[in-house]
Amino acid sequence: MAVSYQHLKQRPFAPVRQRYTERDTMLYALSLGLGNDPLDAAALPFVFEGAAGGLRTLPSQAVVLGYPGFWAREADTGIDWVKLLHGEQRMRLHRTLPASADIVGHNRITHLTDKGEGKGAIMVTERRLETADGELLATVQQVSFLRGDGGYSQRDGGQPSDDPLPALRPTPEDRAPDFTDIQAIRPEAALLYRLMGDFNPLHADPAVAKAAGFERPILHGLASYGLVAHALVRQCADHDPSRLRALDIRFTAPVFPGETLVTEIWRTPDHPNHFQVRARVAERDKVVLSHGWAEIA
Incomplete structure (x- = not known):
């Protein structure tokens, strides 16, 4: 079955009702490496419920809440899921995430853009994360690169193709970063992060990783995203996740x-609360996340 624009855009998602606890919040932080240093007083409030001031929640935890599962693997989507890659992640926090709550995730596909035969397609899914009482906590957008599904708009008599989201801004190349953060990624990080709900075997099964063109299982994009979010909280927000x-x-x-993730952060000249960010792997001196933009109050 090939990708169908109308089928995907109209695909219904049942509301995802979830109760997450302080244990889940601590497990999320631990999966990102917080607690690696048991004497790190700044990390303790994210992994210990008895810390002064109570348990804190990393804001990036919003991206794993209300998650509908790896639905792209289901046959009715027509997606070549083995070749699906996470392209971009965008998040807005409307209020501070509590350490535990009953929440509802409302998911939908907002954009499907054909890049052409052999060039893939771009799919955007949006999740509105609300409390059980309907208060909006966060809006999350995931941009996926469907490497095996390009050219769909030219088949079956022609199908629509949406305009893409506004492009992200490139990170500076003409000056050194204002902040640099270094984080060692644990060897079992991908296996731990799977427990957040993304069970794509690309991150666990060497055979699936090889079929997708990788020498071994890769880290979830959202895990590296969480590492960057933590770096921003640590370097630019005085450890205050709110x-x-x-x-x-x-x-x-x-x-x-x-590997070792080096996060580089720049102040922006046009707004004191806006920052640009990218991250590279130290061992390969390879930029792995770029075009980053953050707002810190």
Whole structure:
């Protein structure tokens, strides 16, 4: 079955009702490496419910809440899911995430853009994360690159193709970053992060990773996204997660568990609360996340 524009755009998603607990919040932080240093007082409030001031929630946890599962693998989508890559992630926080709550995720496909035969297609899914009482917590957009589904708009007599989202802004090349953050990624990081709900075997099964063109399982894009969010909170928000209000970023190359992520952050000249960000892997000196933009109150 090939990709159908109308089928995907109209695909219904049942509301995802979820109760997450303080245990889930601590597990999320641990999956990103917080707690690696048991003497790191700044990390303790994210992994220990008895910390002074209570348990804190990393803002990037919003991207794993209300998640509908790896639905792209279902046969009715027509998506060549083995060749699906996470292209970009965009997030807006409308209020601070509580350490535990009953929430509802409302998911839909907002954009499907054909890049042409052999060039893939771009799919945007949006999730509105609300409390059980209907208060909006966060809006999350995931941009996926469907590497095996380009040219769909030219088949079956022609199908629509949406305009893409506004392009993200390139990170500076003409000056050194204002902040640099270094994080070692644990060798089992992808296996831990799977417990957040993304069970795509690309991140666990060496055979699936090889079929997708990788030498071994890669880290989830959202795990590296969470590492960058933590770097921003640590470097620019004085460890206060409530100050991170938005984070958009592009995934440009895979990250492998066991590598070292170097996050580079620039102040922007046009707004004191806006920052540009990218990340590279130290061992390969390879930029793996770019075109990043963040808002910090």
